[in-house]
Amino acid sequence: MTLNNTVLGGIERVKQLLAYGKVEQKIDALLDAFEHGEAGLDLIIKALQNSEVDVQEVAYWLVQESTEPRAKLALQAYNPYLFFEYLFTIEKYTDQVRSIACVDISQELQTLVTCNYNNIIQVWNMQTQQVICTFQPEATKEFDQIA
Structure with a gap:
């Protein structure tokens, strides 16, 4: 199945892009997911475990925007130090x-x-x-x- 041959809209499109898209497409899908309420938030929280670090980082910042209790729980369980840049060791x-x-x-x-x-x-x-x-x-x- 290729994304070019599939015409989807709404939350289904977001799911497909997150599952099969390139990194840039996944990031765009996360931004779209934020507009789909609870179902979108679930996808964003799930994206915290994505194999692509860039996707995880966008998901992390989007989850921080939510006031939902499950978003706060997801942040507590997540390790944001992944995004820190190593500078040097003393x-x-x-x-x-x-x-x-x-x-x-x-x-x-x-x-x-x-x-x-x-x-x-x-x-x-x-x-x-x-x-x-x-x-x-x-x-x-x-x-x-x-x-």
Whole structure:
């Protein structure tokens, strides 16, 4: 069965494209599925398990748009770290990495800022993997995020 020889509309077309289409067609089908209510949401949630990472990513963002309880459950069971891009490993300091509480990366991907559980803040050059500077604030201050 080829999609070119089949004329379908609505939710059936979405199902066929998700099952047999190319990646671009599957992504377009997911965008269409969002307009088909509960049946479309079911297809989008199912697409979180698609073998194509690009399809999974679109499904992930669409499921986040839903307020349905089953969409929230699907998101809780899903691992979004699949979409994170590996930048580098701080190899010299791997024993210290376990103590890092929060991180921030500059928009141009040149600088990494880490804060550990002892509230020691370090600014890293991502190219050289070297610490540029270290801050140790007053003992009374606690950080749970940095930006």
